[in-house]
Each structure stands twice: as structure tokens, then as C-alpha cells.
Amino acid sequence: MAFKSFFTLFLIHICLFASLSYAEDPSFYHEFEVSYITASPLGVPQQVIAINGKFPGPVINVTTNNNVIVNVRNKLDENLLFTWAGIQQRRSSWQDGVLGTNCPIPPKWNWTYNFQVKDQIGSFFYFPSLNLQRASGGFGGFIINNRAVISIPFTTPDGDITILIGDWYTRNHTALRKTLDAGKGLGIPDGVLINGKGPYQYNTTLVPDGIDYETIDVHPGKTYRLRVHNVGVSTTLNFRIQNHNLLLAESEGSYTVQQNYTSLDIHVGQSYSFLLTTDQNASSDYYIVASARFVNESHWQKVTGVGILRYSNSKGKAAGPLPPPPSDEFDKTFSMNQARSIRWNVSASGARPNPQGSFRYGSINVTDVYVLKNKPPVMINGKRRATLSGNSFVNPATPIRLADQYKLKGVYKLDFPKRPLTGAPRMETSVINGTFRGFIEIILQNNDTKMQSYHVDGYAFFVVGMDYGDWTENSRGTYNKWDGIARSTIQVYPGAWTAILISLDNVGVWNIRAENLDSWYLGQETYIKVVNPEPTNKTELPMPDNALFCGALSKLQKPEDISSEASLTIGQSRVFFTLLMIICTLIPIFH
Template identity: 50%
Template sequence: MVRKGWSFWQGYVVLLALAVVVKAESPYRFFDWNVTYGDIFPLGVRQQGILINGQFPGPDIYSVTNDNLIINVQNNLDEPFLLSWNGLQQRRNSYEDGVYGTTCPIPPGKNFTYILQVKDQIGSFFYFPSLAFHKAAGGFGGIRVLSRPRIPVPFPDPAGDFTLLIGDWFKNDHRQLKAMLDGGHKLPFPDGILINGHGLNGASFTVEQGKTYRFRISNVGLQNSLNFRIQGHKMKLVEVEGTHTVQTIYESLDVHVGQSYSVLVTMDQAAQDFYIVASTRFTDNILSTTATLHYSNSNKAVSGPIPAGPTDQIDWSLNQARSIRTNLTASGPRPNPQGSYHYGLINITRTIKLVSSAAQVKGKQRYAVNSVSFVPTDTPLKLADYFKIGGVFRVGSIPDNPTGQNMYLDTSVMGADYRAFVEIVFENHENIVQTWHIDGYAFWVVGMNGGVWTPNSREEYNLRDAVSRSTTQVYPKSWTAIYMALDNVGMWNVRSEFWARQYLGQQFYLRVYTAVNSLRDEYLIPKNALLCGRAQGRSTRPL
């Protein structure tokens, strides 16, 4: 099937690629996206935003477990562009991950067709632009992956399903923000908070009294943790980044930057309108914004004070994070219960300790992991690996543990063995909340606490029902420990979700490698892969 607007050869190449990458019985969905600049007014002033098919935020991606998503992206910006898929694991296929370490940028005026499969996944995720600080201009949207009809879900079908993209926002153009960072400076404090691209009272969600609705909440902002709450209503947490959770009731939820949560809310109040609130956490100046929950039979506008939320209470947030646990009896993307994989009984084969830092390098602000501040090369690392191009990166250019060295610049790549089972400890010596994301994987958040991690900290681990997710927070002067089964071959980005820190070096790539050359372990390079840098002029595969 070739969509309107595609050339014959574009469709031909995509279908040939599908013949290799996609099982014949897997459904697939086509998307045609036109990426442009456009005027937006989220905080009441005119800004240049990045639109997808004229929309800010971009359109939702709706899919079902194992669907194949064929997304044709036409870049009509005046600069290169890439989209990445926060939480989608790209099983055996890091070529499609959409970060510069794996995928060549789409040149201005050109298109690229992503071929993704939501293999063995369910849940709530989002996509975003990964280059040149574009994320500060928009280009993001929600992703929902529903369970297949035959797989039981641990709650009744909701009456409706809403995406809520919350995040901090600047009035500055994304180019101005990028110039600040390129000049070695830190960013100022954000100007406001958005809900689905709108500022104060701009977004509205219509519901029917007595019914229950699902809200998928993602923090797509640049740096701030946000607290989310709905006036007069309680929220039942049911899913976190692809894992069905123990169904705990919360009055408000801390959603750290890069994270996604899914809650059920029953419309059990009198017929009127209510505030939906998102506000910053752990900041001296509290920013907040509201949207409207509108009962369809309401004749009364929102009223009363905006419900207050927590502000600087670290212990409150830590205790809430510990309360979020996996529902062991619920099915995930497959019919077997989520608790059938006993991660706590597997022997750890390697411990990696990652310590973040901030410093000046050559008079400019930089950020690092284990003293190494990442700098990109002219060639995506995955392509250099595939074509065996020397001099692009060196495996082992970031150590497993902090060395105490002064910060330095390098294209940091850590090697790892396929099918190893690793423990990773994120340690935060600073006074801010940090958030870390690992592409290609979900991991178990087995522990978090204040102070410095030691081997004795393992006595605190949750080895039974820790939540499995792809993004975790690390509190100030604290540590967070995760377990991860390295079952996905590829080149995977490990990054701070504090976007200025990521841009200025607080990231690296994890090269999960096997010497066995088999489609069982990793797909071939896509036939339509863009080639750039030192890979330019080479051949992917014959058509």
C-alpha cells in the first residue's frame, strides 16, 4: 500500500524493507507528516513553533501491540531534523531510534520514512525532535499502544482516553536558547507551563458525569519536574511507561521530565467545571498553569482557589516514587503475568555507577557523566559501527565508575555484552532533581535513597515488584539503582532528560554487542537509511 503523495519508488523501498523487518501477519499503520514552522502563541506572545501537519503539539500516534508504524516525515524546515520515540524500544533496530548517534538527520526539503514496530509493548509514550534544541519549539506528540484484543487488561475500558502533554516553556525562540548554550551559558528560568500546547486555562477536556476516563500524562518539558492534579478528583494509577501498576489512588502525581503516567479518573462530582493543574516542583519560584475539566452537563464554570500541590518536599516525592509498583498478576503485552519474570533472582553480571557533574571546560558550561562530556561526531555511531569506519568512536571511552578526573570532552561509548544482566547506579551529588532515560530498554527501578550508594544499599532493594520503565528520577544528593537485562542489540542513547544538560554533554551511548551475525539478534540496516558524514556514498543493501 502506497499513500497519496508518495512516489512509486518511495513506496517500493518501504515495502521491500517491510518484507525483511516486519512479519507478514503484523498489522501496519501509515502516517504522512509534514514538518513546518508556524506561528504559535502558547504564552500569549508570538513564537515560531515546529508544527506537524499544522498541529502544535503534533498528532497522537494510536497503535496496538506489535503494530508496524510507517511514518513518512517530510522536513520543510530550513535545517536538519530528526524525531525520536521516547519509550519505544525499537527491538533489534536501533537504526530507527532517531537520535544523532543512530540516525542521519533529514536534510531540509527532504523526507525519510521511519519503519518502527511496537514489538511486545503497551502503554503511554511520546515522540519529540532530538536535534538542535528543536524540542523547545514543539514537534512533540503522544504515543499510545493498546493491548491486543485477546490480552486481558486489569481495568474496564474507559469511556474516553486523553493525552496530556505537560511541560515547562520559554518565550525565547529555540534558536536563541541554543545560542545561549553554544555560547557557554546556562538557560534562564522558564516563563510558564503548558498543557497540550496551551497556557493558562487554554486546554479543555469534556467528560460525562458518572463515567471513568483514562488520562495519559507525559512531561515533555525541558527541565522541570511537575506536579499534576485535578480539582476534586482522585486519580487511580494504572500504567507507567508500558507497565501495568498496582492500582494506587493519588490526589496528585509528580511527573519528572521525560516520564509518562496513565491514570483513571471517575467523574463522580457535581455537574460543573474543575481545574486541571500542573505546577513546578523543587523551584524557588513556583510556576503553574491550568486546564479545564468540563462536565458535559455543567452550567457552572470553574470556581474557588486553584488546588495547591506540593512544592519543595523531597521526602513526599521519594515516598510516592517508592509506592509505584508493578502489578504482578496483570498481563502485559503478552498473556503471561508481568510477575512471571523474576528479575530479583537473576545474578548481576556487572555493576555500572554513573555520576553526573557540571563544570566549565575551556570557559564554557558543560555537563558530564563519569567526567566525560559527550561531543557528537560527523557520522552517526551506529552507521560507523555497521560500515566499520574507524576513527569515529572508541568503545570504552567512558568508564564504568567515576574516576574523579576533571571533566573532559569525548565521544563516549560504553561497551556491553548482549544478554548480560546489569546493575546501574545513578548518583546525583548536586542540588537538583535529575532524570535519566535509556533508549531501547525498560528497566526495573529497584531502589532510591539519599546519600552515597554503597554495596550495602542493596539491602534496601525491591526485588519483587519494582516498576519497570525507561525514565527514572534521581533526587538531590541521592542515588537511584536499576536492574536491566541487555536483551536488545544496538547502539542506545543514555541521557539526561534535563535538555540543556543533554545538549551540553550529559549523555553517552551504550553499545550492546554480539559477535553472532543473525537476524534473530539484530535487523539489517534499513534499505532506505540516510547516509551522512563518513558513511556518505556507501551502499545500504541492494533493493
């Protein structure tokens, strides 16, 4: 009898431990088997990158403060990393998935990502970050929902729909790499995909028969949340749905002032949430369109993505011409004014992108200013390269964060110029030296003839201004110091500038890059290093136990795939805790 009481007491303690483990910050597990498959999204068989045999990959759906564990099995024939665009991995650039912080996952290896989506909500996506791999797929949506105790600033939608749009080539990423390595441009894409599928045959001359297209089924009189992401290579796309308004509600983790748009330009790497009300009479299906912007339309007629919005009471197929894009050929300010109209909903509840208080960004003193200037590609040492402020970034063999951990010297230089270099362009591993808890102003100046968009890992920044011409000190007089949108990817128009402000409260080494894959591949990126001078694990998590080693530290890497053990542990843990919860329900029987 005493043993029975002792055993029951022991089980109660174990069950309390298990319940506490799950009560705070639940964990969500995903297995990613990354491999090549053959698909024909534009009617031509080609090699694409699939996750668990699917293209695009699965949508990750979690809630604020959840822990996300993704075990990646690399079945490609080359190195692999995943990055989580716009998701601020607080205190842990070790999980960022770019070469400046992480060694790549070798072919036939496993590696497990483990990070927390702390103090965040919103619509994001993930993708493979190395060597143009995103041009072959491997991407998917990433949703972070509000906790139940935090209200959303609109009525709960009747459905949640992820839409991935992007320009697409029938050549795979390795062929595109060879083109860039040969000093050539990528040329006009072969089409635009919507959720990995080609265009609906709205025109028999432009679209061949037999192409699989995306259909989104809806019911009349409902409201749906559409999360739209431009996961493409380098083309700005105008997104619109025939006869429907798009009520903008959120962008990359920030609720926006709600405004209706008949169409919106979505630049490479950007994400938006729209509320779509199905208020039409369903006399037929409706076109969903993603078409190229800022291009010579006569050369791009075949490069248009078309899907179908189908009401459950639809009376027939969509027909007739596509809804037209903005008519602004001779008004280069139209798109910029549309971008300026996207403002932050400062009264909305929910996780803030910078919870330490920097949402009052207009009253914070700027501690540092950097002007990052983009020019057309140049020849450096006989190679065609892209630059930022005259520097073309060279990825080090040993990642920057790993080199710091092991106190290696000479891996990189903390000498990224605050103003563009005036001499010859250079190829260097040159990094911005950020000041912990500083407030940095970055001006992105685009002196090229092509649209560019830029992304900052680890942070949401405040978009305070944009205009045509060269930025000057006087340009600050035009800044929005109250409700500029906070986001992680912003466009810079040709011959124009965009100004952003960043509160450097997230310790680590964080990537700043062109989201246009060709510019990124050719060196248009850098990193910002943010160090807390006080040694503490409260501002940065320690190096993970499963960290990979490469470059000068290759000798530290164990020959076996250590991550497969981590993956097994994850699976065992899930079984263990499931069994525990079952046992807990049986305690009254034992007693």
C-alpha cells in the first residue's frame, strides 16, 4: 500500500512537470525532406525543389511565442540552408539560415532548426537561401497567429488562404547560376506562378492548353484572409482579383491602417494580408492575376500569372479580358504614392515588432547613419558583380558568427563604409559594426534602372520615407515620424531612395541583402553585427549543441550526422510526452 501511494505521488509530480512543459510556450515539430522532383508548372518538364514531395512546401502555422522545431533532411546534391523571411529570431542568429551565420547542411545530412517566434504575429514565408535555390522552389508560407487573449483589429475571417506568387524560369537554379557566372543577365522570365501552378488559359494564343492552374474555392457572403507573398526571382508583381476589392490589413508582422485597393504592387520578398469579401453575384468565376510591373508590356505578354476565384454558386467559367493593371505608364509616382499610403495601425493590439518601446520611433535619437547605394553591376577582378556602396560582399568559408564564437581572426572586417566608396569597387567580407541598443538610420539609394527590394534579418524596421532623386540631409524633412509601417522587406524604386530606422535591440549577426536573387547572388549584401558588451545569455542564446562546422573549423565537425540524433530525440520526446499525458489520465484508476 505504501509503494502504491509512493508510485501515485511520483506520477503526479511527473504529470505536473509535463503539464508545465506544455503550459508555457508550446513546441511545434515539422519534418522537411528536401528533394528534387519533376514538375511542369508552365507545361515544360523541369527539376524543382520539393518539400516532402510537394511543391510549394507546407504552410507552417503557429502562434505568438511558440517554439518551432524543423528537422531538415537534405536530399539535394548540394548544400542547403533555410531562412525564415521576416521572422525575428530573438537572440538567436544561430537559426537564421544564411551563410554569414550558419554552415550549410551538406547533402544527405539532417539538421534541426529550433527557434521561438517571440512577440510576433503576421504573414511570412521560408525559402532555401543558397545559390539561387529559391528560383527552383523549396518555399512555403509561415503564419504566426495572435494569442487568444490578444484581439485582432478585424472580425475573425471565415477562412485563411496562403497565396505564393513569383516570376519563374523553366531553367533550374543551377542553369541560372551558370548564366550569371558567365557575366550575363537572366533575361525575361518564362512565366509567373500562383501557388506553384501556371496560368489559367484566359487566352489560347498566349497560354497553351493543359497547364494546371490554381483555383481558390470560396462561399458567397464570407470574408477571407488572403496572405500573399512574392517569392519570385526579381520581378515586381501587381496583384488583383477581378471585380473585388482587397482590404489591406497586415504586412510582415504589422497591422496596417485598413484601406481598400483594387490592386497592389508586391515587390520581391514582400508579404501582405488582405481581407477579401465575397460580395459578387457569381455570374461566373473570377480571375486572380499577378502581372509584371515596370516592364515593356509587349515583351512580357506571356509572363502573367492567372488563377481562378470560384464561388460555390458560380454559374460558369471566367471569360473575357483580364482586369487591367494600373494605368500609370507616364506617372512614375503612382506606385510610390501607393506605397506611401501603407501605414501602421498604431492603435491595434498585439505583439509589437520591437517590444522594448521603439514603436515610438519618431522621438528616438539616431545614433548612426549609413547610406547604402546600389549601382548597375560592374566588373571587379574580371567578374561581373553587384555592389552596395562600392562593396561586393564575399561570403567567408567560416561564418561570421561562428568565427566570433571561436575567436578566429581575419574572417571579416568591421569596415563597411557609412557613405559609398569613392574609389574603385571592391570585393570584401565587409560588415557593419552596430551598436547594441543604438538606433540606426539606413538610406537605401537605388542608382540602377531596375526596381530593387531589400531585406533585414532579425528585425522589423520602420519605413519613414521614400522619394525620387538622391537623398540629402534635407530629405529628413519629409519623413513620416508617426505611423510609418514596420516591416522587414522594402522596395527602392529606380533613381530613388528609401529611408528606414532600426532599433538594434537584437544581439547577433544579421543579414542585410537584396531580395532580387540575381543581385544577391552577385554580392549585393552585407551583415550588421550587434554585440552586447556585457557577457550574458539574456540577450543572446548560446550556440546550439547541433551547430555545424565548416571552413577553418571543419576539423571540429563529427563525421556522422549529429542532427539525425537530434531528430530522433525530437520524435522520442513527442512519444514520451504523449505517453505521460495518457498515464496522467490513468492516475485516478491507479489511486
